[in-house]
Amino acid sequence: MIRIPMPQEPDCFDATVRQRGLDFLQRQGQDPQQKPKSSSRIWGSGAGNFWTAVKDDLRTGYNNRCVYSCFVLEDERQPNGKLRHSHSIDHFQPRSCSPAYLAYEWSNLRWAWQVIDNEGKKNHLIPEKYDPTRLTHKVVELQEDDDEDWIVVPNSSLTDLEQKEIKNTIQNLGLNRKKVKVRRRQYVEDFLENKCRYDANFMKERQPFIYCELKRLGWL
Secondary structure (H helix, E strand, O other): OOOOOOOOOOHHHHHHHHHHHHHHHOOOOOOOOOOOOOOOHHOOOOOHHHHHHHHHHHHHHOEOOOOOOOOOOOOOOOOOEEOOOEEEEEEEOOOOOHHHHHOOHHEEEEEHHHHHHHHHHHHHHHHHOOOOOOOOOOEEEEEEEEOEEEEEEEEEOOOHHHHHHHHHHHHHOOOOOHHHHHHHHHHHHHHHHHOOOOOOOHHHHHHHHHHHHHOOOOOO
16 A cells, blocks of 8 residues: 555546536435445445446546556456456445445545455555555555565554554455455566666656565665
């Protein structure tokens, strides 16, 4: 997790997403200021998912980078040879436990890796101060564990309370789940094996968190 600026709301957003969404909630009998009584009933069938209309704006605005893992999102090759999209549109404040109108607010939408969004974060509430678009200082570090996996851990300079909060955030986002560690190790090994061929600008643009942490640790 590093600071990733929130992109500017697109001009079409209000009419295409926000107003259509609020109208949808009204037709559902849902107070937009209240938590949904049943999010599965409201959005379960895909009805009202107007935020998908700005998928391309989110992809471009976040440079196709998952805000939580910092990974550039690449389509994944399936066993049958077909490509599967790896992105997901995440609601930072989950739809199931937040005022319903937030489902249609640009400021609540994030570009995320499906593995993080669907298998890690899910409906976990993440403290706003640890939202990557609001970070003001470094909160995590890269570390090689006893199994030679590269994991993220709380910044050692944080207070005990902050370290506890960050541990919970790492857990709730699933940043050290197996699939995430495998992908992170691939990027680390690629940089280390090709550090004589890759220049700093390429690595920093490709994977800024991993590059900066490998520099800090003296690996690059």
